[in-house]
Amino acid sequence: MLDSDSIKLLKEVNAGCKTATESIEQVLPYVKNGDLNRLIKDYSSRHNIIGLECHRLLNENGESEKDPSTANKLFMSLTTDVKLLLDSGNDKCAELMADGCAMGIKSVAKYKNKYAKADGQVIGLANRLISTEQEFFNSLLPHL
Template structure:
């Protein structure tokens, strides 16, 4: 059976990637507001740009087939924002910020890995986008480790 971008699983996987990129960008914005450390700000900026590019690629692929992007869940967004605000209010050093970013990346890796497994009939291009997102998150975790 030939898999194509128009398949239901392809659309759902791309929408999960789109949502994940948006969630990551919002989290990085929230944390960046508390970060003064130059090295950490540069890391955030680097991965922010990578998430923006990937989000654009997801949107472009979804636009080509007439599908909408997906927004992160309101509860997940609110919970992440509240957790960031509370933890950074108690301790706003770079270690705390790096830990929060690492937690977010790990949740992103888990979510996108689950989506790749769930949407098994997604086409190769959609899976490649999802794997790109997982790799970005994984590399970010690796780059954050020396700061924790």
């Protein structure tokens, strides 16, 4: 069984994966560039894989997932919709994804530091998500 810090960090990593995939789903319909579309879908898949691993570990420990707050989801959705209504170019889509990566990196790093005594496997998942977000960010730069 995982300890309290491990469960808390695991829930945050899982919520980060959910937030990322929800943001990606919201932006994808606006992406017209095939290369950018494939890139975003690839990283959505990577986030899903990490999220599934989080889900498995939470289930094994009798814990439920943490969903991003409704208020946070609504704010994110409205902000993204407004930005894309004003400018739905591929560069704006890449910019929104890059901004999301930066937020995700900061958030997961903060929780990783807060729950520093978490199990190594859970810290490994947090590191994987941070690395995925960093790679995604760097891959988006040519599309800005």
